[in-house]
Amino acid sequence: MKLGTKRNVLIGLLILVIVAAGAVFFALRTYGAHLENVPTALEIMALVRMKYVDSISITDLARAYAKDGTIAGMLELLDDPYTRYMNKADFTAFEESTEGSFAGIGVSVDIKDDYVVVVQPYKNTPGYRAGLKPGDLIIAVDGKSTKSMALDAAVSMIRGPAGTTVVLTIEREEDGQKKVSEVRITRAIIHIPTVEYEVIKDSSSNGPGGSGPIGYLYISQFTRGTSKEAAEALSEMKAEGIKGLLLDLRFNPGGLLDEVVALCAQFMNRQPVLYVVERDQKKQPVYASNYQPLGLPMVVLVNEWSASASEIAAGALKDLKIATIMGKKTFGKGVVQTIYPLTSGGGMTLTTSRYLTAGGNSIHKIGIKPDIEVDLPEGSKEDVQYNAALKLLRGKIK
Structure with a gap:
């Protein structure tokens, strides 16, 4: 960003903070609430007014803040x-989650x-060994309800020093009935490999009429360095002579x-991967x-838990x-968040x-x-989606 442009942005932000402060003052005369963390609230008001995807009145924000406090x-x-404020501890936990290593339960x-x-x-x-399953609702953490809780605040509560214990209250649907139980889990240092791969061969792969070896690439989420790891995996699989690729994006919640x-870009010619539509449309x-x-x-596997960044990938590969x-229809998250560090040490998405x-x-x-x-x-011992994808891919190669 050019110096002049940056200066104009800062001046605009300062003006909005002043306007927000005035709006809060007048709203206080109506509601008289006790206000939490006023300087940070004013900073957030200005950011929302300048950057949020939809036009929001700073007066409305000030009234909501003065009324609720x-x-x-x-x-x-x-x-x-998806728009949420994180205090310093929550923001630190959020930043750790994009690096792929942290202390927690591994979900x-x-x-x-x-x-x-x-x-x-x-x-x-620890979460896997405790028997947690996709779709389990975590309705409380250490007895505190997660209803309407910001996601990153909940994540911060679930995480903690290795060796300590967290108690999750889980709601799970079984046989058409909702069952609630408590699960006690000991936290540990979690290292999540976001990329896993293998070359799949069978007895007929290279014989007469065989399809040849197939590459399998699983991406669990998109954290810092995922694309580089995937490129290295593809390079190694191509060196082994793969004839097709199965990309597995199931249970991938997204990421960067x-x-x-x-x-x-490792699968397509030069063209847009996606389009971003901001406030000006x-x-x-x-x-x-x-x-x-x-x-x-290529075949790409998705399910109802494939979201955000994984949907960008699936959408590009399908549209082009x-x-x-x-697989199954994906989650449906088509909005983009920007991460803003705040002067308090916290941050917001x-x-x-x-x-x-x-x-398009x-x-x-x-x-x-x-x-x-x-x-x-549910409960199937066989991954029928995976097997169906392999069968389809072998047919494409032949």
């Missing part, structure tokens, strides 16, 4: 579960029905936008910096007819734009419908 109450005005989570929901327990972690853009194409198309038949999408897939399609609250729908029966 809390930053969380003020942000409820937006009716946006990815999101928001569903106003509660925290388990998206995926990672193998060989630049990482998914860099991943998609202008459609801005997003390109990668380096394109190296794989040029092999690079891959066949198989702010919805600053909506995105369209490479084909909006998927927010809609999801991506697979080309071929395949159910995964």
Whole structure:
């Protein structure tokens, strides 16, 4: 950003803070509430007014803040579960989550029905060993309800020093009935490998009429370095002569936008990976910096827990007819958040734009419908989606 532009932004931000302070003062005369963390609230008001995806009146924000007295109450005005304030501890936990290593129980989570929901327990972690399952609602952490709780605040409560214990109250639907139970889990240092891969061979792969070896690439989420790990995995699999690729994005809750853009560039020619639509409604194409198309038949596996960044990847590969999408309709998160550090040491994630897939399609609250729908029966000992994808891919290679 040029110096003059940066100075203008700072001046604009300062003016908005002053306006917000005046609006809060007048709102206080009406509501007279005790106010939490006023300097941070004013900073957040200015950011929302300048950067939020929809136009929001700073006066309305000030009134909501003065009436409720809390930053969380003020942000409820937006009716946006993805825009949230984090105090210093929560923001530190959030930043750790994008690096792939932290102390906790080893599950990815999101928001569903106003509660925290388990998206995926990672193998060989405390959460996995405790029997947590995708779709479990975490309705309380150490006895404190998670209803309407900011996701990062809940994550901060679930995490903690290795060796300490957290008690989760879980609601799970079994045989059409909701059952509630408590699970006591000992935290540990969690190292989540976001990329796993293997070369799949069978006895007929290289024989007469065989399809040849197939590469399998599983991405659990998009954290810092995921695209580089995926590139290294693809390079090794190509060296082994793979003839097709199965990309597994099931249970992937998303992650960093630049990482998914860099991943998609490894499968496509130079063209937009997605389009970003900001407050002015202008459609801005997003390109990668380096394109190296794989040029092999592809199948992508998705399910109802594939969200956000994983939907960007699935959408691009589907719209551009690079891959066949198989599985279940995806989660449907088509908004983009920007991370803003605050002067207090905390931070916020702010919805600053909506995105369209490479084909210009909006998927927010809609999801991506697979080309071929395949159910995964609950309790099935066989991964029928995986097997169906392999069968389809072998047919494409032949």
